[in-house]
């Protein structure tokens with residue numbers, strides 16, 4: 139489930155505060171363009187008012203003065219006025235759309251930039267679909283709110299005032315009759331706002347749930363199909379969709395609940411005006427033109443008046459989305475930038491963990507006072523049962539998380555005293571789940587180091603035993619890898635990941651079961667690639683298949699967050715402890731021995 143705050147509180151995202159903030163922080167940047175748009179809106183409203191007034195004159199020319207040339211002249215004036223209105227409308231629509239697009243883009247950029255500053259822990263607690271909803275619907279809501287405000291003030295209010303102007307000019311008393319429906323209508327609409335807010339919030343979370351199910355089903359499509367979960371996923375999304383559909387229908391009912399009443403009130407006003415207007419033509423000597431012009435202005439005023447009356451409802455339903463986006467942008471980044479800290483300066487690349495303890499959640503110790511040294515230029519292997527804390531050591535080394543207690547030193551510098559960027563720049567990491575971007579093979583390798591030349595890319599691929607299979611594709615290095623690299627085999631993906639790590643040319647290598655998912659042949663090739671990668675670099679390698687690390691310089695057995703044994707392969711076998719029993723178990727099960735172990739001297 140998407141994790142949204144469960145309750146909409148009034149502060150600090152109350153409607154008035156949000157609106158002020160959106161106007162002052164986002165709209166204000168474009169004030170010059172808004173001014174031009176307002177001027178054009180005023181022109182359109184003025185031209186419409188003038189055309190309405192001219193209409194009255196035409197009626198008088200036809201019915202009272204019987205003046206055909208006069209009618210022709212006024213018809214020409216009407217054409218000019220409507221043309222002016224058309225041009226002004228085009229102008230303000232284009233300007234406002236451009237401003238909207240710019241604001242939308244800025245908000246999307248801002249949200250993404252904020253997400254890039256969040257820690258790994260932040261993401262492991264949330265579902266990515268939540269951010270997709272905030273990025274798309276939330277950013278759109280902000281532009282919608284600003285557009286509503288601009289249109290309300292520039293288009294509707296100006297048009298309404300212009301039409302009221304014409305009405306009052308033609309007949310002040312009749313104008314009063316026409317406007318008596320406004321106060322009761324406002325009262326009715328106020329009541330609906332609160333209800334709409336809650337529904338809009340449910341709509342937002344419901345949409346995020348649909349995205350979540352969709353994303354999970356598609357990303358896990360192999361599992362879905364293999365376990366014939368299609369129907370289960372279908373019913374899950376059916377449920378999500380049904381919730382959103384029901385909610386949308388409820389919203390439509392609530393938002394439009396006022397319509398019958400509003401129309402009735404409007405009907406009374408129109409009837410009152412017709413009654414009084416007809417009477418004043420018949421009995422009080424008013425001209426038909428006056429009456430006609432008044433009624434046209436009155437009818438033209440009803441649409442903007444209705445939109446203005448509903449403004450509060452519409453604004454509140456969009457403000458929920460705006461809030462969703464701003465909440466993420468406003469929250470303090472879970473990973474404070476430390477770019478101003480000194481850069482990590484490497485001499486030998488010696489890694490030391492001193493008494494390191496760590497817990498993902500308070501009270502659940504994952505690493506317990508662990509100390510280890512990874513010697514420069516050597517291979518240190520971490521082995522042990524699943525869940526023992528091996529991957530956590532690498533995560534702490536990369537500073538995906540901060541240690542709870544103790545310290546991690548690289549060449550005597552605490553990794554917390556140097557900038558994260560410099561630490562990660564000196565480290566090449568190949569994980570169990572290789573992530574490839576939806577791009578070409580070339581670019582996926584080049585992500586290891588921007589600006590890598592074609593030759594460097596090919597060299598890295600050759601060293602990673604990837605060149606041959608890449609060249610066997612018709613498009614070679616231009617072959618797209620598909621989303622998450624799904625168009626490649628597991629072994630091919632891992633070799634590309636090794637090439638990416640190689641091209642980085644980092645002095646520290648961290649490998650988390652980089653050959654775990656491979657068949658013997660692929661494993662042999664990836665092991666060869668890894669040998670190239672580790673040559674003369676400080677390497678920490680996690681392995682379940684022990685034959686891949688038999689020749690490591692040091693093997694540490696990690697269990698329950700502690701190192702329970704350490705030594706070289708032979709020593710550990712002689713000791714007949716945990717390592718020896720793991721090894722014998724695997725050796726017995728596997729029935730075969732090493733293919734191409736990570737070499738200590740390699």
Ligand SMILES: Nc1ncnc2c1ncn2[C@@H]1O[C@H](COP(=O)(O)OP(=O)(O)OP(=O)(O)O)[C@@H](O)[C@H]1O
Nearest residue numbers: 262498499504522523524525526527528529530531
């Ligand atoms: N992001 C996380 N949030 C909370 N707990 C976590 C997280 N990642 C790992 N853990 C927990 O920390 C413990 C150690 O996990 P870790 O991944 O370091 O083990 P491991 O030795 O690498 O296991 P494996 O060999 O299966 O990969 C496990 O109990 C795991 O449930």
